[in-house]
Amino acid sequence: MNRLTIFVIFIYSLAHHFFTVYSDEKNLTDEFEDSYFGIFISPRINMSTKREIALYWNLKKYHRGDKLGLYTEKPRDNLKPIFIVEPNVPFGLAKTGVEADFIPSAKLNFTKQCLKYHVAWLRSNLIIKENCLKTEPTWMADMKCILGNHKMSEIFLPGTHNSAAYETSPSLIQDFFYNKYIITQDEDVLGQLIYGTRYLDIRVCYRPKEKIKWWGCHGLDTVPLQTIINDVKTFLNNTNELVIFDVQEFSSEFNEDPTAHDRLIQFLQAEFEKYAIPYLGWYQTLNNIWSHKMNLIICYDRFNFILKHNILWPSVRQQWGNVQSIDKLYQYLAKIEKKALSSITYQPRSAMAQMTPNPSYIVRNIFGGLRRMTEEVNPNITRWYNNLWQHSANIVSVDFIKYSGIVDIALKWNYKRFNSKKCLR
Numbered sequence: 001m002n003r004l005t006i007f008v009i010f011i012y013s014l015a016h017h018f019f020t021v022y023s024d025e026k027n028l029t030d031e032f033e034d035s036y037f038g039i040f041i042s043p044r045i046n047m048s049t050k051r052e053i054a055l056y057w058n059l060k061k062y063h064r065g066d067k068l069g070l071y072t073e074k075p076r077d078n079l080k081p082i083f084i085v086e087p088n089v090p091f092g093l094a095k096t097g098v099e100a101d102f103i104p105s106a107k108l109n110f111t112k113q114c115l116k117y118h119v120a121w122l123r124s125n126l127i128i129k130e131n132c133l134k135t136e137p138t139w140m141a142d143m144k145c146i147l148g149n150h151k152m153s154e155i156f157l158p159g160t161h162n163s164a165a166y167e168t169s170p171s172l173i174q175d176f177f178y179n180k181y182i183i184t185q186d187e188d189v190l191g192q193l194i195y196g197t198r199y200l201d202i203r204v205c206y207r208p209k210e211k212i213k214w215w216g217c218h219g220l221d222t223v224p225l226q227t228i229i230n231d232v233k234t235f236l237n238n239t240n241e242l243v244i245f246d247v248q249e250f251s252s253e254f255n256e257d258p259t260a261h262d263r264l265i266q267f268l269q270a271e272f273e274k275y276a277i278p279y280l281g282w283y284q285t286l287n288n289i290w291s292h293k294m295n296l297i298i299c300y301d302r303f304n305f306i307l308k309h310n311i312l313w314p315s316v317r318q319q320w321g322n323v324q325s326i327d328k329l330y331q332y333l334a335k336i337e338k339k340a341l342s343s344i345t346y347q348p349r350s351a352m353a354q355m356t357p358n359p360s361y362i363v364r365n366i367f368g369g370l371r372r373m374t375e376e377v378n379p380n381i382t383r384w385y386n387n388l389w390q391h392s393a394n395i396v397s398v399d400f401i402k403y404s405g406i407v408d409i410a411l412k413w414n415y416k417r418f419n420s421k422k423c424l425r
């Protein structure tokens with residue numbers, strides 16, 4: 001070969017190299033367009049494990065040999081991951097055997113942050129995309145320009161199913177005996193809000209003979225309503241986020257005592273005096289709601305009381321499939337999301353994204369408890385709402401929200417749904 005040929009080959013390979021890099025990058029954005037990967041914290045508990053970290057991925061066009069790495073600091077090339085997995089299917093989840101630190105909500109603050117654990121997508125051992133376990137305490141206000149002209153019913157909002165049925169340090173024994181079908185969350189309400197939840201599903205039990213009369217409950221009393229109220233106030237004191245506090249269910253004492261509802265409403269009114277936005281109508285835009293300088297929407301699932309008290313809003317329409325299998329849940333949600341695309345209502349709705357154990361299932365413990373059911377359902381929910389129903393989704397309420405990517409996904413699709421040039425910085 002003469003020098004000229006070598007030179008030509010060299011130039012050609014250089015050009016080829018540049019071209020490849022360019023097209024790779026171009027394909028990379030397409031490739032990750034509707035993908036998602038992130039860190040899930042398992043709600044499962046047993047003698048040896050709790051808060052186990054799982055890596056979730058959903059990337060249709062993954063390449064053979066790609067890897068996902070877990071890190072305890074921001075990943076960089078040459079930093080060795082503490083766990084690594086090679087995805088060999090486009091959608092999956094890998095348990096890592098790593099126990100996540102428990103961070104009480106009081107130790108979190110109101111600035112978005114990554115919490116120790118990071119995940120990176122690696123190709124030829126180079127990082128091509130990353131994510132982390134993070135808080136989202138300010139996402140709504142951060143997106144004010146994008147969301148402000150829209151109504152609650154048009155926005156993709158993360159919710160928690162039975163927000164007051166939480167246990168931050170679960171006991172194995174209690175869980176085995178009676179909490180199996182009671183506990184739905186592993187963060188207190190302040191934690192749920194800081195991680196990005198904006199819709200709270202609140203059920204109230206009235207215990208007139210006890211010292212503490214108002215309880216959050218789910219079959220059994222879980223936490224005093226006062227504790228939940230204080231958490232909501234702490235969050236609202238420190239952010240400019242809008243929160244929906246949806247009082248949805250009442251214990252049998254409400255039927256026995258005709259004054260119970262009025263007492264509860266008085267209690268809520270006094271506690272939330274400086275926070276509750278008087279009823280404006282669900283057709284209002286977020287900017288109009290924000291302009292009242294109070295950021296709490298209290299909904300009440302009894303229409304006659306809404307008419308009497310102007311701090312109460314009509315409740316969110318909860319959409320329950322009441323199903324006992326993943327396939328049935330899929331069919332139900334597919335149906336409601338399809339319908340949502342073609343109907344215009346101002347009242348927000350919440351897809352209740354869980355299976356419902358009926359009494360005979362509970363007695364026979366067919367599901368092994370809500371923690372196990374969540375492990376089955378939430379990865380699918382995350383995928384469906386990222387790939388199929390991202391355009392129609394309104395509120396999506398899940399169990400054990402940290403074992404899902406629903407917050408990341410809601411934020412991503414809100415950007416895509418509404419992003420207008422005037423909001424681009």
Ligand SMILES: *[C@@H]1O[C@H](CO)[C@@H](O)[C@H](O)[C@H]1NC(C)=O
Pocket residue numbers: 020023024027
């Ligand atoms: C990028 O995508 C285009 C078409 O989608 C394809 O022809 C090309 O081979 C891809 N490049 C790489 C490096 O994968």
Ligand SMILES: *[C@@H]1O[C@H](CO)[C@@H](O)[C@H](O)[C@H]1NC(C)=O
Pocket residue numbers: 042044045046047048049052095
């Ligand atoms: C404990 O739960 C984890 C899942 O979180 C599982 O991998 C492990 O096998 C379980 N251990 C026992 C002793 O059941």
Ligand SMILES: *[C@@H]1O[C@H](CO)[C@@H](O)[C@H](O)[C@H]1NC(C)=O
Pocket residue numbers: 109110111113
């Ligand atoms: C919030 O906590 C993180 C991590 O501890 C810290 O880096 C950040 O400065 C804190 N922000 C505020 C406003 O205190």
Ligand SMILES: *[C@@H]1O[C@H](CO)[C@@H](O)[C@H](O)[C@H]1NC(C)=O
Pocket residue numbers: 230231233234237
């Ligand atoms: C919220 O802020 C108000 C006014 O600054 C204060 O009086 C109240 O104690 C705070 N409440 C909570 C729960 O942080």
Ligand SMILES: CC(=O)N[C@H]1CO[C@H](CO)[C@@H](O)[C@@H]1O
Pocket residue numbers: 326327330379380
């Ligand atoms: C209906 C559906 O999509 N079910 C999927 C849920 O996720 C598991 C894997 O975790 C799949 O095997 C199911 O097909």
